[in-house]
Amino acid sequence: MTNSPGEPPAEASSWQAHSTMPPPVGAPSATVEEEKPWWDQPGMPWRHEPSKADKQCLGWIMFMGVFGLAMLPLRGWLLGRSPELLVALMGSRSGTAALGALASQGLSHWWPLCMVAGSLMSIKFDWVFWWAGKLWGRGMIEVWAGQSARATRNYARAERWAHKMGWLGMFVAYVPIPLPLMQVIFVLAGATGMGWKKFMALDFLASTLWLGLYFGLGWWMGEPAVHALKVYARYANYVAIGLVVFIIGSTVVNSNKKQG
Structure with missing residues (x-):
């Protein structure tokens, strides 16, 4: 079969259509789709090239995750x-x-000051979620929800609740239930x-x-709770060590899964 001037040889066209191997020398190369830049990859909360504020906000979110894990043994x-220090430094509920x-x-004389400090420290990073919502809208929620099918369902349910409650949701965000209400409401x-x-303020x-x-x-609860604390205090060192081992082990396992 003859080819018109300028057309690629029939053999080359046939090769490109039916083979995954590189085409013969002289055959026209296939169009290579340009790769997306790093900031346009799936799993990013923004829909544009990130500004300095975008990068800083994402950096804060990553820092919060690392900080939370690092503080588990100390908690x-x-x-x-020292429950007084735990409340004053971290605003811990327990x-x-x-x-x-x-x-x-009558075993704590500084509890009023600890409570005031705890209220402030418990919200020390909440502004980051608010900032993420201001910068990216629902972008961060979509990132969290995309981690698994279960996460998708949980975040969708939490978002429906958040929309229904409006600003009153700020008071419901602290309810200890297995839904990511707090993050969703703040975003x-x-x-x-x-x-x-x-x-x-809210x-x-x-x-x-x-x-x-x-x-x-x-x-x-009173005295029974104090007695339980005294018993727990005997094992607090072992609990802290166990949490350190757990965090390191989880990090290693997750790293191996990603590499595999």
């Missing part, structure tokens, strides 16, 4: 050794309940245009209210 240790139990028995607060000052009020409930629970 476990402080719960047995630590607040323990503090209430100690205060009910949507930024995405829907809630001001930073209003967000932080967040502080909600945090103080819930810590007060945990403190009251500990106060009501």
